[in-house]
Amino acid sequence: xxxxxxxxxxxxxxxxxxxxxxxxxxxxxxxxxxxxxxxxxxxxxxxxxxxxxxxxxxxxxxxxxxxxxxxxxxxxxxxxxxxxxxxxxxxxxxxxxxxxxxxxxxxxxxxxxxxxxxxxxxxxxxxxxxxxxxxxxxxxxxxxxxxxxxxxxxxxxxxxxxxxxxxxxxxxxxxxxxxxxxxxxxxxxxxxxxxxxxxxxxxxxxxxxxxxxxxxxxxxxxxxxxxxxxxxxxxxxxxxxxxxxxxxxxxxxxxxxxxxxxxxxxxxxxxxxxxxxxxxxxxxxxxxxxxxxxxxxxxxxxxxxxxxxxxxxxxxxxxxxxxxxxxxxxxxxxxxxxxxxxxxxxxxxxxxxxxxxxxxxxxxxxxxxxxxxxxxxxxxxxxxxxxxxxxxxxxxxxxxxxxxx
Amino acid sequence: xxxxxxxxxxxxxxxxxxxxxxxxxxxxxxxxxxxxxxxxxxxxxxxxxxxxxxxxxxxxxxxxxxxxxxxxxxxxxxxxxxxxxxxxxxxxxxxx
Amino acid sequence: xxxxxxxxxxxxxxxxxxxxxxxxxxxxxxxxxxxxxxxxxxxxxxxxxxxxxxxxxxxxxxxxxxxxxxxxxxxxxxxxxxxxxxxxxxxxxxxxxxxxxxxxxxxxxxxxxxxxxxxxxxxxxxxxxxxxxxx
Numbered sequence: 001x002x003x004x005x006x007x008x009x010x011x012x013x014x015x016x017x018x019x020x021x022x023x024x025x026x027x028x029x030x031x032x033x034x035x036x037x038x039x040x041x042x043x044x045x046x047x048x049x050x051x052x053x054x055x056x057x058x059x060x061x062x063x064x065x066x067x068x069x070x071x072x073x074x075x076x077x078x079x080x081x082x083x084x085x086x087x088x089x090x091x092x093x094x095x096x097x098x099x100x101x102x103x104x105x106x107x108x109x110x111x112x113x114x115x116x117x118x119x120x121x122x123x124x125x126x127x128x129x130x131x132x133x134x135x136x137x138x139x140x141x142x143x144x145x146x147x148x149x150x151x152x153x154x155x156x157x158x159x160x161x162x163x164x165x166x167x168x169x170x171x172x173x174x175x176x177x178x179x180x181x182x183x184x185x186x187x188x189x190x191x192x193x194x195x196x197x198x199x200x201x202x203x204x205x206x207x208x209x210x211x212x213x214x215x216x217x218x219x220x221x222x223x224x225x226x227x228x229x230x231x232x233x234x235x236x237x238x239x240x241x242x243x244x245x246x247x248x249x250x251x252x253x254x255x256x257x258x259x260x261x262x263x264x265x266x267x268x269x270x271x272x273x274x275x276x277x278x279x280x281x282x283x284x285x286x287x288x289x290x291x292x293x294x295x296x297x298x299x300x301x302x303x304x305x306x307x308x309x310x311x312x313x314x315x316x317x318x319x320x321x322x323x324x325x326x327x328x329x330x331x332x333x334x335x336x337x338x339x340x341x342x343x344x345x346x347x348x349x350x351x352x353x354x355x356x357x358x359x360x361x362x363x364x365x366x367x368x369x370x371x372x373x374x375x376x377x378x379x380x381x382x383x384x385x386x387x388x389x390x391x392x393x394x395x396x397x398x399x400x401x402x403x404x405x
Numbered sequence: 406x407x408x409x410x411x412x413x414x415x416x417x418x419x420x421x422x423x424x425x426x427x428x429x430x431x432x433x434x435x436x437x438x439x440x441x442x443x444x445x446x447x448x449x450x451x452x453x454x455x456x457x458x459x460x461x462x463x464x465x466x467x468x469x470x471x472x473x474x475x476x477x478x479x480x481x482x483x484x485x486x487x488x489x490x491x492x493x494x495x496x497x498x499x500x501x
Numbered sequence: 502x503x504x505x506x507x508x509x510x511x512x513x514x515x516x517x518x519x520x521x522x523x524x525x526x527x528x529x530x531x532x533x534x535x536x537x538x539x540x541x542x543x544x545x546x547x548x549x550x551x552x553x554x555x556x557x558x559x560x561x562x563x564x565x566x567x568x569x570x571x572x573x574x575x576x577x578x579x580x581x582x583x584x585x586x587x588x589x590x591x592x593x594x595x596x597x598x599x600x601x602x603x604x605x606x607x608x609x610x611x612x613x614x615x616x617x618x619x620x621x622x623x624x625x626x627x628x629x630x631x632x633x634x635x636x
Contacts, residue, residue: 179583179585182583182608183514183515183607184514186514186515186607186608186610187512187515187518189611190517190521190610190611190614191514191521193522194521194522194524194611197611220608224456227584227585228453416580416602416603417593417596419596421601448584448604449589449593449596455606459632460606461606461613461630462603462605462606462609462617463603463604464603465630475629478620478628478630479626479628480626486625486626486627489625490626490627493627493628493629
């Protein structure tokens with residue numbers, strides 16, 4: 001039971017893998033044609049595109065061998081100048097190796113070692129600062145969150161697992177396991193219900209069967225929650241429109257007004273006039289604001305000073321939303337981990353620690369950035385930046401989808 | 406809040422689904438005139454709603470307002486069957 | 502005439518779930534462990550209701566659905582699936598072709614299987630879904 005057979009993962013992501021392999025076959029066919037027609041000269045950009053597809057596929061199917069090949073190919077390509085390049089034997093070898101590795105993958109001859117996958121997930125959860133997006137930068141211990149795109153690009157060439165990919169891996173693992181459990185769960189509940197139907201109530205087994213039914217329903221509910229979580233993390237771009245951040249914030253504050261009043265929290269807002277609208281999925285942004293302000297309200301429960309300040313203004317090509325509270329602040333060692341899945345400082349039973357993780361995903365899918373600054377005793381500040389350029393939002397989304405998010 | 410709000414959960418947006426929506430709309434108009442808000446939802450597009458609203462099969466009609474909420478699993482492929490479904494949906498006292 | 506139901510699923514415990522749930526209803530419940538087998542059975546005896554698994558080796562659910570519809574565009578086909586985006590992508594292609602199908606969310610228990618089947622096969626074709634007391 002120590003190995004997750006690749007076949008199981010492939011079964012779940014068959015469609016995506018197949019389309020990536022098809023794309024790679026296309027690219028390889030085009031390359032082969034170029035080689036024949038142009039006597040081994042090919043356009044560098046075609047090679048890059050091929051390497052990019054390989055790289056993307058390694059992120060999706062999580063296969064280190066492909067990652068290694070893609071990495072090696074990219075290294076070579078980085079050194080080449082000019083619009084066209086003579087295909088050297090080692091490039092040709094790498095290109096062919098890449099396709100072979102993927103085909104082997106699909107033939108289910110390879111297995112991924114469960115320990116290996118768990119190790120990678122653990123590493124991602126620990127958030128290695130230098131290689132990760134969304135982890136603490138070692139210079140400013142008080143701030144954490146997404147790095148700007150150009151910083152991200154620098155580390156991704158050698159990245160093993162960034163926090164974003166870590167979330168994707170967790171999501172894949174969860175979905176695959178949940179799916180496997182669905183059939184046996186359905187079987188068990190039906191078998192038990194059948195027995196119940198045919199066991200007289202005065203039979204002492206009747207009550208036991210009822211308990212069995214209950215426990216099975218409990219398992220099903222847990223699996224549903226897991227699946228819902230994995231869906232949340234991989235949801236796409238539906239329902240995008242232009243919407244004002246100020247309007248969303250007002251809506252959120254209004255929906256929380258009962259709690260705000262009950263907790264006797266003072267909320268001030270400072271909205272700039274005439275702010276342009278942002279291209280967004282309003283429900284996702286609403287969910288994010290709701291999550292952060294909800295967390296603030298929880299943080300203020302034990303606080304003497306109960307204050308939340310909300311600012312919405314323009315910052316260059318972004319709308320900047322700042323939410324700060326006068327709560328107890330976040331410990332530096334926890335600050336590194338607040339955006340990670342299942343991280344929570346609340347007592348067991350109160351939330352599972354997915355709120356900020358989902359919020360990070362939401363904002364990043366909009367091409368935005370979310371950061372947090374906090375000092376114990378001095379409160380916490382969240383800053384969200386959302387791009388005004390619609391093309392940037394869409395480009396970020398496509399980039400993430402291509403890199404196997 | 407006496408407004409009549411109804412969700413129609415469908416599998417997808419095929420000609421058949423659109424016909425179900427049309428039949429439901431007609432059946433509702435027949436019973437309550439124009440005083441209703443019917444929102445068709447494709448679960449293919451919004452699978453998460455099945456969990457939120459506890460919808461396990463399509464098509465399902467859910468009346469969310471006025472309370473209490475009622476869910477009817479129905480065949481909506483004809484006006485006759487849609488009318489039967491709507492009657493069940495709007496009548497709180499009717500037992501299975 | 503006796504109403505008949507066909508369950509197409511490669512997993513034996515799923516086929517069993519439907520059989521047990523619909524025992525004593527008076528409906529004829531037949532099962533097929535593959536898409537190919539299911540198609541053959543539908544060709545030989547027009548069913549009144551078909552439950553179809555999406556994820557099967559060999560002919561998968563969407564292919565079976567397409568083939569069924571070529572023969573019969575009226576029979577209600579319930580695609581039994583855990584609602585998962587990746588599986589839904591295949592269904593989108595079906596949707597684009599305008600092929601009619603319904604969705605049945607897995608896992609589903611015997612009470613709900615019975616409720617649904619009754620609503621499809623009996624008049625007047627509608628039935629009330631009770632609140633799940635255990636939610």
